Amino acid sequence: MIPEPSKPSRVYFFGTCLIDSFYPDAGLAAIRLIEREGVRVIFPADQSCCGQPAYNSGFPAEARAVARRQIQALREDIPVVVPSGSCAGMMKHHYPTLFAGDKDLPQAQAFSERVFEWSEFMARVLGVQYEDRGEPLRVTWHSSCHALREMQVIEHSKRLLRQLKNVELVELTKEHECCGFGGTFSIKQPAISGAMVNDKVDDIQRTGADRVIAGDCGCLLNITGAGGQRGLPFAGQHLAEFIWERINGG
């Protein structure tokens, strides 16, 4: 057994580029929920993107330059909490590979050890307990591939979701299948990506859920975009924003 890390007094929050541009409410909710546990959150203004888009597209030098800047912006030896399994996976599992043979490899390795996905940090490190004040609601859950396979944090995300007593969770039939986002994949292979996301949307529809909750905003942008184009009524929300809403009676 890995010992549970003790509760830190301060953490960095890495907001991710997608949350910055498309889902700032999710980012703010994630920050507020950490602060609520008595942990001071630092959001360095110099952060931008984890570098994954270039890393997955055949441009490792550009990815490295961007990654280096993040390590610099988040340099103090405190946990880095990331509200995305994909970006956290990049920083935790791929930075050491990306910096192989680079002078900053030791820093990259030390940095990667400080990275936590948000729901894991909340459930495992802080051991949060939530009281649901919302109306009864049926939701479904989408596991992002990197949260599932790289970070392996889905049990933590679901543990948080299950604390919400008035929320009925209806699982997807193919929860472990990719939604087809894959970053630049969605625009490099639009037809395959489109077929994948439309199947995901069908699966969500079958649950009869009003909302799909996820821990990754890339997936959400993809899924709600496809659902929206088909005029379907379900909404998508990041887990942090959803929890913030529920415990405040929304």
Place this chain on the structure above:
Amino acid sequence: MAAESFEKNVDRALADAQLRKNFAFAMGNFILKRKAVFSDTEETERLRTLGNAIKQRALSRLPDLLVQLEAACTRNGIRVHWAETPAVANRIVLETIESHAGTRVVKGKSMVSEEMHLNAFLGTHGIEAVETDLGEFIIQLAGETPSHIIVPAIHKNKMQIAKIFHDKIPGAPYTEDVAELTAIARRTLRRKFYEAGIGLSGVNFAVAETGTLCLVENEGNGRLCTTVPPVHIAVMGLEKVVEKLDDLPPLLRLLTGSATGQLVTTYVNLITSPRRTGEKDGPTEVHLVILDNGRSRIYQDPELRQTLQCVRCGTCLNHCPVYTRIGGHAYGFVYPGPIGKILTPQVEGLEKAGELAFASSLCGACEEVCPVKIPIASLLRRLRDESYSGEPQGIVPGRGCKQNLAERLAWKSWAFLNTHPRLNRMVTSLLGMAGDYLPPAGPLERWMRYRTEPEFARKGLHRRAKEEGIADE
């Protein structure tokens, strides 16, 4: 393959509702079957780690093991031939057949023979090669290629097969009864086994220590091909060699469980020699053709070498969300699915096949089930890097073929923006105000083919965090 032809294949496959239904149904079943025989996750993990270790150990000594295999086979009376290219391998097979004045070959399932395009080659020399694996038999009648490396006719349903049999087999009635269809195939093939002078097969594992060829199958056609005709020719890729007989049990458990969700196949053939004096059956001659076809080149790179760990179970195809939707033919090459995406560009070169490495969301479903733990996503990334690489050295043919100014500039600008925080915050703010007015062109147009336009937040998280008084240091 060039990007355009792959795109066309994909569009055609996605438009075929029957094809998508056939694949989704069949792959779903394979996933469940595999899960049932690997239900103990800890034990499965231990077994996969062992499988990985066995193949890595074998690859680390590959040249030595191949020499050892040749010596052991020769000692056992198996004649070993080396082929650097498919053309050479075809020539060896042809010469062997001709030296026996053979005109008919019965074939067990072999992906290496597909790689050689052997049937077509033999056909041009007046030699009939008959596929005897039921799936291969079906697609040979239909004039098609395998759409899956284990179940080659999985893209056909029983109505389609009924029609093929009725049209192509003289005297076959139209029937959708599966038992009757199987009986028709059996009757047709039984005759071919008696008539053939040559039996040809693939190899699942070749044991260097003992000179043993291991071949697994479920229909018995493999055993007939390797025992009934007087001459047996086995073809294998050079990565199929393993050190010792003791390596086989875990590898077979992994291969069979991953491929078909079985604990053991109906037939496990261990072939160690031709018919010995006093024995009543078996071929009097056994030949082993060992094909390179780019493998020794792949072997030179320690990272890419992991591609050669593959045991051809096909489970990465079954679990792949891309393969499940487009099927095997859309890939345009012999090996489809995740393994095809990493193997084909390395063998055929990035110019011809590099696009395949980009046809993945890097979801990692393949890696999670690979019985020998090939890091498929990492290798896909590596091939993407190779495609754009400006450095001259490297072993992958076509290195740097995707280099272009437009993309390089785009990524350079992206990196500049993301390493200059103030400028980046300005641009994000600007997009928040004006992003919704972006013209639907380029990447945005491709996104919007299946989705609504993404809505930029008026104020991004950077600005909101500042306004809400979140500490920035």
